[in-house]
Amino acid sequence: MTRACLRLAPAFIAALVASPAFAQESKIDPADTAWMIGATGLVLMMTIPGLALFYAGMVRKKNVLATMAQSLAATFLVSILWAFVGYSLAFTGDGAFIGTFERIFLAGVTLDAISPLAKTIPESLFMIYQMTFAIITVALVAGSVADRLRFSAFLLFCALWLLLVYVPIAHWVWGGGFLGTYGLIDFAGGTVVHLNAGIAGLVAAYMLGARRGYGSENLAPYDLALAVIGVGLLWVGWFGFNGGSALGANSRAAMAIVSTHLAASMGAFTWMALEWWTRGKPSVLGMISGAVAGLGTITPASGFVLPMQAVLIGLIAGAFCFWACTWLKRKVGYDDSLDVFGVHGVGGMTGTLLAGVFAVGALSATPELPGGVHGLLEGNPQQVVAQLYGIVVTLVWSGALTFVILKVIGALVPLRVRQEDEVMGLDVSLHGEALQ
Amino acid sequence: MKLVIAIIKPFKLDEVREALTRIGIHGMTVAEVKGYGRQKGHTEIYRGAEYEVNFLPKLRLEIAIASEQLDQVMEVLAVTARTGQIGDGKIFVVPIERAMRIRTGETDVEAL
Numbered sequence: 001m002t003r004a005c006l007r008l009a010p011a012f013i014a015a016l017v018a019s020p021a022f023a024q025e026s027k028i029d030p031a032d033t034a035w036m037i038g039a040t041g042l043v044l045m046m047t048i049p050g051l052a053l054f055y056a057g058m059v060r061k062k063n064v065l066a067t068m069a070q071s072l073a074a075t076f077l078v079s080i081l082w083a084f085v086g087y088s089l090a091f092t093g094d095g096a097f098i099g100t101f102e103r104i105f106l107a108g109v110t111l112d113a114i115s116p117l118a119k120t121i122p123e124s125l126f127m128i129y130q131m132t133f134a135i136i137t138v139a140l141v142a143g144s145v146a147d148r149l150r151f152s153a154f155l156l157f158c159a160l161w162l163l164l165v166y167v168p169i170a171h172w173v174w175g176g177g178f179l180g181t182y183g184l185i186d187f188a189g190g191t192v193v194h195l196n197a198g199i200a201g202l203v204a205a206y207m208l209g210a211r212r213g214y215g216s217e218n219l220a221p222y223d224l225a226l227a228v229i230g231v232g233l234l235w236v237g238w239f240g241f242n243g244g245s246a247l248g249a250n251s252r253a254a255m256a257i258v259s260t261h262l263a264a265s266m267g268a269f270t271w272m273a274l275e276w277w278t279r280g281k282p283s284v285l286g287m288i289s290g291a292v293a294g295l296g297t298i299t300p301a302s303g304f305v306l307p308m309q310a311v312l313i314g315l316i317a318g319a320f321c322f323w324a325c326t327w328l329k330r331k332v333g334y335d336d337s338l339d340v341f342g343v344h345g346v347g348g349m350t351g352t353l354l355a356g357v358f359a360v361g362a363l364s365a366t367p368e369l370p371g372g373v374h375g376l377l378e379g380n381p382q383q384v385v386a387q388l389y390g391i392v393v394t395l396v397w398s399g400a401l402t403f404v405i406l407k408v409i410g411a412l413v414p415l416r417v418r419q420e421d422e423v424m425g426l427d428v429s430l431h432g433e434a435l436q
Numbered sequence: 437m438k439l440v441i442a443i444i445k446p447f448k449l450d451e452v453r454e455a456l457t458r459i460g461i462h463g464m465t466v467a468e469v470k471g472y473g474r475q476k477g478h479t480e481i482y483r484g485a486e487y488e489v490n491f492l493p494k495l496r497l498e499i500a501i502a503s504e505q506l507d508q509v510m511e512v513l514a515v516t517a518r519t520g521q522i523g524d525g526k527i528f529v530v531p532i533e534r535a536m537r538i539r540t541g542e543t544d545v546e547a548l
């Protein structure tokens with residue numbers, strides 16, 4: 001009897017291991033790791049210098065360095081805080097609302113540690129990859145209040161907003177929290193990054209008020225060539241943003257990259273065409289804005305849709321964001337200086353919804369979920385409900401907390417620079433530097 | 437001695453310089469300036485925000501010459517800088533009281 005059991009033991013153990021709970025072994029895969037290291041670099045590049053150049057090129061000369069300072073500060077401050085506590089609270093544990101402190105100061109992130117959320121790469125890599133997402137989300141918000149936010153207020157904002165807004169939402173959507181478990185799909189950050197930053201930017205723009213001279217003075221961009229270079233870096237970097245969200249070197253990553261690129265292309269084309277039609281000339285700023293609109297909109301859907309669907313999503317993105325940045329902004333009257341809400345907010349919302357419409361099960365099939373996630377067009381209208389839920393939760397949490405955070409900061413240091421400093425320019429008044 | 441100040445369209449610079457060289461003028465100072473006159477500005481549009489740009493880029497040439505050359509220089513300048521379109525520019529002449537070549541110390545007409 002004992003010898004029979006012993007002979008059967010290997011088969012028994014093999015059966016245990018093959019069952020769904022152990023379907024994907026936690027083992028560092030060199031190909032996945034290599035790609036994710038590259039993707040991390042690409043996404044960091046999106047902020048420095050991608051976003052820095054994009055934003056700085058669009059403000060006036062006297063504020064170029066100050067605008068870049070915001071991207072830089074977001075990078076170094078968010079990085080430290082993420083490693084200290086942000087990562088732990090976002091990506092550990094089973095909590096519906098927040099993670100645990102088990103990875104505080106990266107405790108437990110040893111050489112060979114692996115997160116259950118990314119089973120084939122080192123945990124240190126998963127941590128830093130996610131860090132680059134946190135960095136760019138925080139940096140994006142600054143665009144809405146360009147030319148008038150005090151630097152000290154911005155630093156406080158980076159810290160508080162990261163911990164109170166970004167970290168919870170990241171946990172809810174990706175870290176095992178209630179939105180993910182409800183069924184919300186968000187491949188690379190339609191809610192966590194774009195809608196989040198967009199609504200925060202809009203709230204901030206309202207709270208700070210418009211720039212001096214908005215609507216009457218010439219606020220023309222300093223150097224659109226910088227902005228074009230910035231968007232180039234963003235576009236290429238987005239291959240890491242969406243492609244890397246597959247967390248592996250596989251065909252899903254490849255498909256996500258294809259969808260990303262086609263949506264960007266279609267977004268650029270659509271915005272250009274609409275501008276040509278309505279204003280008589282296709283502007284370079286319009287082309288790059290359309291590309292970013294396409295990129296932001298495809299982000300949540302990129303690993304869930306097919307390339308031709310991505311083209312359609314890009315077209316919708318270009319059209320919708322064009323409308324938001326021209327007609328809507330003028331009608332409602334807010335000074336969202338660099339259109340963070342118009343592009344990222346509107347795009348993120350639209351893309352998150354469309355992900356629920358177009359999701360193709362075959363692309364998200366896993367051993368745990370062999371059919372994958374189906375969207376409305378594959379007969380699952382419930383997915384759209386989940387997407388709407390995620391959108392509303394993000395809007396409400398980010399909007400409300402951003403308001404509270406800015407109120408708190410405003411009680412400590414004035415949010416807005418002094419009038420004479422705004423006129424003189426932030427480069428000189430905040431940083432003591434000037435472009436020659 | 438006269439200082440001839442000419443505001444011209446930027447793309448005319450090479451043509452003007454070559455023509456002046458041919459009549460014996462071998463030096464000038466050029467600055468990029470902005471200005472307007474009868475040529476109105478243009479409209480620029482950035483993501484739906486329209487800006488009326490009133491100042492147009494021009495070049496300001498300063499040429500120091502002996503008084504005898506004035507008529508010839510003004511003639512050559514005007515002919516080469518002219519396009520016939522509004523915005524061609526203007527020429528002003530002011531007298532030079534004193535002049536000196538820094539390297540050698542030569543003064544007045546010898547310095548030109």
